[in-house]
Amino acid sequence: MSVVVKTIARILLPVILVFGGYVILHGHLTPGGGFQGGAVAASAVALLLVAFGPGSVKKLKAPFSILEDLGGVAFVLLGFLGIGTTFFFNLLAGSGGLFGAAAPIGPNPGVLNTGGTVPLMNWAVGFKVLGGLGAVMVLFGLFGGDDDR
Amino acid sequence: MNLTAHAPILAIAVPLLGAFALPLWAKLHRSLRGGWLVLVAGATAALTALVAVQVYTVGVQVYTLGAAWPRDTLTPGGFPIRIVLTVDALSAFMGLITALVAMVGFAYAWRYLAEDEGKTLALTLGTLLWAGMLGMAFTGDLFNLFVFLEVTSIAACGLVGYRTWASRGPEAAFKTMVMYTVGGLFVLLAVALLYGEYGALNLAYLARQITGSLIDRIALALLLGGLLMKAGAVPLHMWAPDAYGEAPAQAVILLVANTQISLYALFRVLFTLYGGVADPGVGWLVVALGTLTLLVAALMAVVQLDLGRLVAFGAVSQIGYMLLGVGVGLTAVAARPAYGLVAIQGGIFHMLNDAVAIGLLFLAVGAVEKASGHRNLAHLGGLGHDLRWTTGFFLLGALALAGIPPLNGFASKLMIYQSSFLLSPILSALAILASILLLAVFVKAFQGAFLGPRLTAAEPVPVPMLVAMGVLALGVLALGLFPELVVRHLVAPAADALWTGRDLYLQAVLGR
Amino acid sequence: MIGNVPFVVCMVLVLLGLWALLFRRNLFKVVIGIKIIENGVNLYLVATGYVHKGVVPIYTYAPPDAAMVLPTPQALTLTSIVIGLATTALMLAFVVVIHRHKRTLDGRKVTELSG
Numbered sequence: 001m002s003v004v005v006k007t008i009a010r011i012l013l014p015v016i017l018v019f020g021g022y023v024i025l026h027g028h029l030t031p032g033g034g035f036q037g038g039a040v041a042a043s044a045v046a047l048l049l050v051a052f053g054p055g056s057v058k059k060l061k062a063p064f065s066i067l068e069d070l071g072g073v074a075f076v077l078l079g080f081l082g083i084g085t086t087f088f089f090n091l092l093a094g095s096g097g098l099f100g101a102a103a104p105i106g107p108n109p110g111v112l113n114t115g116g117t118v119p120l121m122n123w124a125v126g127f128k129v130l131g132g133l134g135a136v137m138v139l140f141g142l143f144g145g146d147d148d149r
Numbered sequence: 150m151n152l153t154a155h156a157p158i159l160a161i162a163v164p165l166l167g168a169f170a171l172p173l174w175a176k177l178h179r180s181l182r183g184g185w186l187v188l189v190a191g192a193t194a195a196l197t198a199l200v201a202v203q204v205y206t207v208g209v210q211v212y213t214l215g216a217a218w219p220r221d222t223l224t225p226g227g228f229p230i231r232i233v234l235t236v237d238a239l240s241a242f243m244g245l246i247t248a249l250v251a252m253v254g255f256a257y258a259w260r261y262l263a264e265d266e267g268k269t270l271a272l273t274l275g276t277l278l279w280a281g282m283l284g285m286a287f288t289g290d291l292f293n294l295f296v297f298l299e300v301t302s303i304a305a306c307g308l309v310g311y312r313t314w315a316s317r318g319p320e321a322a323f324k325t326m327v328m329y330t331v332g333g334l335f336v337l338l339a340v341a342l343l344y345g346e347y348g349a350l351n352l353a354y355l356a357r358q359i360t361g362s363l364i365d366r367i368a369l370a371l372l373l374g375g376l377l378m379k380a381g382a383v384p385l386h387m388w389a390p391d392a393y394g395e396a397p398a399q400a401v402i403l404l405v406a407n408t409q410i411s412l413y414a415l416f417r418v419l420f421t422l423y424g425g426v427a428d429p430g431v432g433w434l435v436v437a438l439g440t441l442t443l444l445v446a447a448l449m450a451v452v453q454l455d456l457g458r459l460v461a462f463g464a465v466s467q468i469g470y471m472l473l474g475v476g477v478g479l480t481a482v483a484a485r486p487a488y489g490l491v492a493i494q495g496g497i498f499h500m501l502n503d504a505v506a507i508g509l510l511f512l513a514v515g516a517v518e519k520a521s522g523h524r525n526l527a528h529l530g531g532l533g534h535d536l537r538w539t540t541g542f543f544l545l546g547a548l549a550l551a552g553i554p555p556l557n558g559f560a561s562k563l564m565i566y567q568s569s570f571l572l573s574p575i576l577s578a579l580a581i582l583a584s585i586l587l588l589a590v591f592v593k594a595f596q597g598a599f600l601g602p603r604l605t606a607a608e609p610v611p612v613p614m615l616v617a618m619g620v621l622a623l624g625v626l627a628l629g630l631f632p633e634l635v636v637r638h639l640v641a642p643a644a645d646a647l648w649t650g651r652d653l654y655l656q657a658v659l660g661r
Numbered sequence: 662m663i664g665n666v667p668f669v670v671c672m673v674l675v676l677l678g679l680w681a682l683l684f685r686r687n688l689f690k691v692v693i694g695i696k697i698i699e700n701g702v703n704l705y706l707v708a709t710g711y712v713h714k715g716v717v718p719i720y721t722y723a724p725p726d727a728a729m730v731l732p733t734p735q736a737l738t739l740t741s742i743v744i745g746l747a748t749t750a751l752m753l754a755f756v757v758v759i760h761r762h763k764r765t766l767d768g769r770k771v772t773e774l775s776g
Contacts, residue, residue: 029719029721030719031717031719035739035743065172066172066173066176069169069170069172069173070173072165072168072169073166073169073170073173075169076162076165076166076169077166079162080162080166082215083155085216085217085218086155086158086212086213086214086215086216086217086218086219086221087155087158087159087162087212087214087215088214088215088232089215089216089217090215103720103721104721106721106725107721107722107723107724107725108721109721110721110722133746133750136750136754139754140753140754140757143757143761292737292740295741296740296744299744299747299748302748303747303748303751306751306755307751310755310758313758316759316762316763316773317773317774319755319758319759319762320755320759320771320772320773320774321774322755323688323752323755323756323759324774326748326751326752326755327682327691327695327752330695330699330748330752331682331695331698333744333748334695334698334699334702337702337706337741338675338702338705340706340737341702341705341706341709341734341737344706344709344733344734344737345705345709348731350733350737390774391774394774395774
């Protein structure tokens with residue numbers, strides 16, 4: 001790709017990643033969440049692929065699949081967190097700790113530190129989607145090259 | 150933490166966690182992967198057995214995700230909104246079948262799969278498929294049925310097509326995926342129709358509300374079509390022989406269990422969801438499709454030259470017997486004559502027998518392919534000289550599948566013949582005809598591949614594969630010699646869950 | 662009557678997708694047909710949750726006495742979209758592999774398995 005595309009890609013890459021992180025982080029307050037944020041962040045991989053060619057993302061394949069597995073494990077483990085009551089029970093909501101503030105009643109702009117396990121699950125899903133989509137895109141980019149066995 | 154109360158969700162969550170973590174262990178060390186798999190599979194099988202014991206001794210088990218306590222299914226307004234798992238005797242019975250099949254499959258895969266040909270991937274997808282099947286069996290709401298249906302679809306097609314260096318696997322997988330996805334979308338559309346009409350997704354709640362309106366009938370047609378596509382009933386069977394023929398043997402028996410779970414979902418819809426507005430016409434439709442399936446598949450098996458595809462058509466044919474048995478029960482569910490219950494018992498018992506017998510056959514075919522490198526009947530001959538155990542296992546499976554006494558296929562087929570004879574003698578005549586055809590086909594294949602002079606060189610089959618086949622062979626013999634015991638203690642409660650258990654199912658969730 | 666138009670449109674989409682699935686030979690177009698069916702079903706699902714003059718179902722944004730559209734169908738649609746992404750990725754991967762082996766995308770020419 002031309003130098004214009006490459007330069008703009010370099011500028012946009014951190015912006016896309018930060019926006020993906022924002023969507024994941026605010027998943028329990030605004031439309032969006034783990035899947036959407038992860039998909040946004042994974043579009044950065046598509047940008048890399050288009051601007052710099054498959055060679056630039058080849059090294060990312062193994063980290064992405066590890067990230068995907070870790071996201072899945074983290075999600076199920078967060079479900080196990082509430083097993084003292086029931087599976088998926090929201091143990092952290094309202095507990096005062098991480099994401100444990102009580103949600104205020106009535107119209108308000110939203111408090112980030114609420115939601116209990118939900119924001120954590122959003123992060124787990126976000127990493128899983130980023131890893132999964134990223135690995136798929138890298139593989140599609142590498143198709144036609146060497147054997148993918 | 151009360152293990153028995155949490156067992157239904159743990160039986161789904163443990164294999165899910167196992168599947169996600171398996172590639173991570175494999176990256177660290179190969180032996181860690183094996184240990185983790187043994188741990189996860191053992192725990193899942195134990196949890197499934199625990200659920201089954203609870204259900205068979207106490208009654209329908211209910212588990213509500215994320216609630217204050219597991220049986221807290223309803224909101225204060227008496228409306229179920231949370232994700233609810235509902236396990237009755239039939240669900241538990243299906244769970245036991247998947248556990249048996251998965252354990253045997255993993256034992257077989259230990260030496261069957263080559264390390265450099267995606268073994269970790271195959272084991273991961275197998276565990277994921279198991280989790281999806283248990284989810285389909287245990288779920289108590291329609292949307293989760295769809296979600297787990299898609300989990301099984303993706304895992305199953307991955308298993309069929311993961312060997313991307315061969316051309317036939319991905320082709321079969323693409324075909325299968327198209328059928329599975331369209332079937333899944335039919336189910337989703339039906340769920341959307343029912344949600345639009347009643348504003349609920351919980352099976353028990355919907356079952357109490359359902360009126361049999363035009364929209365309900367359209368939804369039933371879509372559910373029937375979608376689930377039969379996944380079950381591989383004629384005329385929607387074209388993916389099944391391809392997938393069974395191209396997937397590795399330990400995955401094929403999981404795919405067979407997957408078709409049975411789809412049938413289970415269909416029976417759940419027909420008897421529990423639509424049980425209040427049961428229509429004998431639907432029962433006759435199921436009977437007709439079942440008869441068509443068992444006949445057409447048996448006829449197709451006659452012309453096969455590939456041993457794997459031949460057994461695959463035998464497997465499709467068995468789906469027809471299950472549909473026939475339970476369909477006969479469905480035509481009779483309003484008047485409740487005694488033969489209806491026998492028919493349902495026969496159909497459900499045949500699920501277990503099919504999983505064991507067809508599983509044994511597919512594993513034997515996999516062993517033949519691994520030992521000799523061929524599967525085409527034109528190249529095979531005289532394998533009995535080298536592969537004595539495998540030869541015996543194949544013969545045992547073939548005879549059981551064709552319904553020869555005293556093996557297990559006979560026990561369940563006899564129940565289906567007897568009860569369908571009372572509905573219409575033509576049905577049992579056609580069913581017996583298909584059995585005879587299958588017997589002829591299998592005898593011909595057996596004679597061609599295993600008897601005669603030694604045409605094919607064969608290496609010895611590894612011991613774990615023989616042990617896995619031996620377990621299923623013991624099952625064939627035990628189920629055939631003591632059918633009364635199995636029917637009374639395992640199958641009868643499961644059949645009662647369809648026949649008279651609808652009210653118990655609804656009460657367990659809705660509390661009144 | 663006018664309220665039923667969205668549902669009719671969804672069904673038209675489903676039928677269009679089925680047509681593409683049955684009568685197109687190119688494997689990519691088959692996948693596109695499936696995606697069209699899926700989008701029709703998803704639109705149907707999200708349309709069932711519409712409440713006349715309803716507001717966005719976010720608890721902290723809504724005025725105190727406003728009617729909200731139903732959030733459940735939106736959650737279901739989202740789940741279905743995620744599943745659709747996974748199935749589409751898998752199907753496209755198979756199409757690419759088939760193309761690499763056979764150098765064609767014609768559904769009738771790639772067939773090795775039949776009968």
